[in-house]
Amino acid sequence: MKRLFSCIRAVLFLMPLTLAACSSGGDGGTTTTAPTPAAVFVCNGPVPAALGAGTNPGGASLSTPRFAYVSNEDNTLSMYTVNAGSGNLRANGYVLAGRSPGELVVDPGNRFLFVPNTGDDTISVFLIGVTDGSLTEIAGSPFPAGIEPSPASVDPRGRFLFVGNTGGNNISVFQIAPGSGALFQAPGVGPFAAGQFPVALTVDPTGQFLYVANADSNDVSAFRISAATGALTPLAGSPYAACETPVSIAMDPQGRAVYVSNLNSGTV
Known part of the structure; x- marks a missing residue:
């Protein structure tokens, strides 16, 4: 189930984005279609079939337009170089x-x-090679985490x-x-309660707020982020109701709206 969510989160951005109210049932409501990004590298998406990846590739990430990485269920990370002109990938x-x-x-x-x-229940941290995108695990990695860590997000200032x-x-x-990129937790800072099965996170562009999609409780938790320690304080009214099984969450670049995709209701 977790691996399915990883693929769904990214695949949604390969298609035109449709916004619909939960009560619309997929028809009769007002919808808005957003432009589709030129290239998104997801699971095996635009990766040429001959390249392949590891076993059951899941989460994907672009460090810059030059390098891409994919997590695999055989406990590996596949590395690629991105062709700036075509968007094709070369396996590294x-x-x-x-x-x-x-x-x-x-x-x-x-x-x-x-x-x-x-x-x-750990977090691995890798240094990204400036010239070739190679990954080198840093000293101290992997770092202890909570129970079944999955989604992650970094604030805009890193x-x-x-x-x-x-x-x-x-x-x-x-x-x-x-x-060094090493991870540490300030004494007494977290963990902070969310909803059931927090499957996706996003931080607003100012770094002041964190939003969490909770797949099993069908809601979104919202927190204010402490600039000093990163500690989280729930916003008034949080959690906010979503549709059925929210599995992905994203914010527009201006920080004006949060978009949540709901797996079982087929809505955003």
Whole structure:
């Protein structure tokens, strides 16, 4: 189920985005279609079939327009170089991660790749090679996490890593060491309660708020982020009702709206 969510989150952005109210039932409501991005690298998406990936590829991430990474259920990360003109990928081998690596996230400076490992409750951290996109695991990695960590998000300034623990129904907050990318938690900071099965996270462009899609409780948790420690404080009214099985969440670049895709109701 977790691996399915990883694919669904990204695949949704390969199609025109349709917005519909929960009560519309998919017809009769007002809909808006957004433009489709030129290229999104998801699971095996635009990857030429001859390249392949690891076993049951899941989460995917672009560090820059130059490099792409895919997590695989054989506990590896596939590495690719992106052709700037065509968007095609060239395979660059693989590295080992923890057990059942899930969603991948890159810091805003494109220096570090963070990998929650759902199968062993850890987070692997890799230094990204500037010239070739190679991955080198940093000292101290993997770092202890909560129960079944899966979704992750980094604040816009690259100071905090937020990780949803799908087995613990909470959010862990890690401070990121600026030079090394090492993760540590301030005493008494987290984990913070979320809804049931927090499967997707997003931070607003200002870094002040975190939004969490909770798949099993059909709602969205919203938090204010402490600029000092990354600690989370629930906003008034949180959690907010969503449609059935929200599995993906994203915010527009201006921070004016949050979009939530709902798997079982077929709505956004």
